[in-house]
Amino acid sequence: MATAALEPAADPFDVSRPEIYAEDTFEEIFRRHRAEAPIHYVNDSGFGPYWSVSTYKPIVHIEALPKIFSSDWEKGGIAISGNPEMLKQYNMREPMFIAMDPPKHTGQRRTVAPSFGPSEVAAMKAECAARTGEVLDSLPIGEAFDWVQRVSIELTTGMLAKLFGYPWEQRHHLTEWSDFGGDVELIKNPDTIELRLAKMQEMGMAFAALWQERMANPGKDLISVMLKSDAMREMEPEEFIGNLILLIVGGNDTTRNSMSAYAYGLNKYPDERAKLEADPSLIPNAVQELIRWQTPLSHMRRTAAVDTELDGHQIKAGDMVVMWYISANRDESVFKDGEHIRIERENARRHLSFGYGIHRCVGARVAELQLVTLLEEMAKRRLRANVIGEPTRVPACFVHGYKSLQVELSRY
């Protein structure tokens, strides 16, 4: 009797499956991954074979060796979806410094980084507080609304538009483009490639126009500041635009999802919320803890530039290595009870949500400023966000976030 060929069982540690994030079942899978096979080769996945790295120490090791573990977009870039063959086929390029190795990365990062220094970011505080206050004061009390749309998106997109002097009335473009960029499942889907190309073209043209306009009429915004630096002025137009996209789009849904994590996460841990409401001096640490717990980018990817060894595993040149920050941030050897929010956690700042080493997030201070400000302005108004339904989550293994979250505000 003929028997149907059995499909090989899916690898239980293939953590690239979008449903485990959409259904919020990733924690148990990663717990086993860390315990049984912290560095594991996934033979087959929706993105091809990859090394899956789930614990803290090897991730830090990989990030400290950029010559061995490359971020170069021509090799595969920074996300599991990176596909150099596809880029070639469609004549696409991704020249932004997050996806470059030294020495090119070093020069371009050095140009941008001073705009995100401590005093530069401190100078943004007043405007950030005013804008946050305005958004909070426009919200209904005791009535259901979507926190993602009305708070998280409104605040992050608005702040980035202000920082870069993006036309205020058109700021919704920033949300739309960043959504598209973050959804790796859309990127690898051939049916949506044409749409993605058209969107990228639209985004490139808008930023090119902005660049021309700022060259002619410089202001105080970050684009004008960057244009004044020699290295940036001399950059190829394509690279300048690539980096503008990185700065404006990269900081968008990451910060947004941290803001949603504040509402969702503290509602899940009401005792922790009560501590914060009683003592607003805990806000800075609570922000780090929320960024750790949420881990708005679940992973970053590297590609081995040479044959190498990682904790006894032989990695070959060209192999894809995926660093799961979302798991390292719950690594029991570093974070006790890491699956839970503890706003007084002493080492919350050690999280890897911003990465580590030469590529560590340039915009971390801006993100922290926006989050601290949101929590401070909520505290000033004695406002509490009560979650009144399960959120819908982004079905992706790169951006870890919320599509919608129904809440009702009350005063405490």
Ligand code: HEM
């Ligand atoms: C909570 C919010 C944020 C999170 C979780 C986040 C996360 C990250 C991560 C994981 C990296 C890569 C690190 C690595 O490869 O080691 C990165 C790099 C970067 N981020 Fe962020 N980010 C956030 C907000 C922002 C903001 C607000 C901006 C800009 C306004 C920004 C701009 C950048 C840039 C330019 C890089 C590239 C740095 C480099 O390659 O040297 N990010 N971010």
